[in-house]
Amino acid sequence: MIDDNWQEDYGTWRFHPARFANPTAMVDTLHAWGFKVMLWVCPFVSPDSETFRKLQQGNALLTDAEGYPKLVKWWNGASAVLDLTDPNAVKWFHEQLGSLMKTHKIDGFKFDAGDPEFYVDVHGDRPVSPNEHATLFAKIGLDYPLNEYRATWKMGGQPLAQRLRDKNHSWDDLKLLIPDILLQGIMGYPFTCPDMIGGGEMGSFVNLKAINQDLIVRSAQVHALMPMMQFSVAPWRILDAAHLDAVKKAIALRSKYTSTILKLSEDATKTGEPIVRMMAYEFPGQGLDQVNDQFMLGSEILVAPILNGENTRTVMLPKGKWRNMIDNKVISGPKTITLKAPVSELPYFVKI
Numbered sequence: 001m002i003d004d005n006w007q008e009d010y011g012t013w014r015f016h017p018a019r020f021a022n023p024t025a026m027v028d029t030l031h032a033w034g035f036k037v038m039l040w041v042c043p044f045v046s047p048d049s050e051t052f053r054k055l056q057q058g059n060a061l062l063t064d065a066e067g068y069p070k071l072v073k074w075w076n077g078a079s080a081v082l083d084l085t086d087p088n089a090v091k092w093f094h095e096q097l098g099s100l101m102k103t104h105k106i107d108g109f110k111f112d113a114g115d116p117e118f119y120v121d122v123h124g125d126r127p128v129s130p131n132e133h134a135t136l137f138a139k140i141g142l143d144y145p146l147n148e149y150r151a152t153w154k155m156g157g158q159p160l161a162q163r164l165r166d167k168n169h170s171w172d173d174l175k176l177l178i179p180d181i182l183l184q185g186i187m188g189y190p191f192t193c194p195d196m197i198g199g200g201e202m203g204s205f206v207n208l209k210a211i212n213q214d215l216i217v218r219s220a221q222v223h224a225l226m227p228m229m230q231f232s233v234a235p236w237r238i239l240d241a242a243h244l245d246a247v248k249k250a251i252a253l254r255s256k257y258t259s260t261i262l263k264l265s266e267d268a269t270k271t272g273e274p275i276v277r278m279m280a281y282e283f284p285g286q287g288l289d290q291v292n293d294q295f296m297l298g299s300e301i302l303v304a305p306i307l308n309g310e311n312t313r314t315v316m317l318p319k320g321k322w323r324n325m326i327d328n329k330v331i332s333g334p335k336t337i338t339l340k341a342p343v344s345e346l347p348y349f350v351k352i
Contacts, residue, residue, distance in 0.1 A: 001039075001110055004042075010044045010049075012049060012050070013041060027104050036146060037106055038107060038109055040110045042111070042112045043118075044080065044082075045082065047071060055082070056069055058088060058092075059086065061082065062081045062083045063083075063124075065123065070121075070123075087125075094140070107146050111137060111140065111147060111149050112150045113151070114138065114149070115134060116129075118130075131154075138155050142158060142159065148193060149161065149163060150163055156188020157188045161191045162189040162191065162192050165195070166200040167195045167199045167201060168199050169205070169211065173201075174215065175293065177194045178294070178305075180194075182278045185277065190273065190275045190276075191265065193227070193228035193230055194228070197219045197220050197223055197231050198211070198220075208238060211238050213240065217243050218306050218307065220250040221306070222307075224250040225254065225303045226276055227276065257297070277297075278291075282299055303347075304347045305346060306343075312340050313339065314339075315349075316334075317334060319334050320351055323350045324347075324349055325350060
């Protein structure tokens with residue numbers, strides 16, 4: 001995923017020549033290494049750019065009550081916004097993305113922004129609500145083989161990857177990942193990215209001295225057995241050798257269960273079932289309805305990450321026999337246990 005600032009300007013979706021001397025060769029190399037390449041895009045257009053003037057002349061930008069292009073404040077300043085109620089604006093956007101795929105063999109796109117809050121008091125080709133504007137932006141991505149979204153509305157059951165909203169670099173926000181992704185799963189969004197490892201909120205990695213290395217490792221462990229695992233900062237840039245080894249161990253664990261995750265993903269395309277599931281979804285009537293700090297990967301793998309800096313936690317095991325994959329011991333449920341796990345270990349259990 002090549003994030004913001006690869007482009008010349010917002011709305012001018014061409015590789016910046018000063019930053020990417022030969023983007024086609026770069027993409028070819030990444031493909032040869034086995035990577036898929038996605039680009040970050042958004043619905044914004046930098047004001048007074050050549051693209052802005054062209055789209056303004058074509059009435060392809062949202063306007064204010066007086067008919068002037070509406071400048072919307074977002075995290076990178078103030079920009080005009082594409083009017084995706086206008087078929088010509090939709091066609092233009094598809095043309096830009098299609099050109100990137102044809103010219104540079106780009107595989108897909110991350111559709112950032114698009115939040116309803118950016119569509120308040122705007123006027124377009126036809127009147128729709130802020131939520132409907134978000135849906136129109138989300139629908140753009142359905143035409144591409146790889147996509148990822150920051151915000152959608154009423155898009156459950158569609159072939160899209162929905163990322164959780166940005167989290168801070170904190171234990172409190174780490175604890176939000178599991179309940180948030182469980183909720184999205186039962187809302188019809190099985191292909192979910194649990195934000196960035198360590199927190200995706202802007203500024204999380206500005207002060208490297210403030211980074212909690214244990215938190216980075218525990219975050220990587222939470223992500224390891226979820227549908228997607230995404231780094232914002234290269235871990236070798238911010239971790240010492242021991243913590244980097246622990247992150248590598250989490251990645252190796254994901255590799256071990258990649259075929260399981262892919263099979264569950266394939267099943268989800270047919271059934272709509274979540275990949276990551278609430279305990280009560282798999283084990284109803286066992287008093288697990290309020291459990292929101294552990295989850296099931298499919299029907300047989302119970303994941304109970306450490307979500308604090310204490311290296312201990314309680315785990316609620318449902319009926320049946322469960323193998324503790326840290327010490328290989330078998331435990332009969334239902335049973336609530338307390339366990340310790342060093343920072344290098346992710347507590348998880350396999351049903352036998």
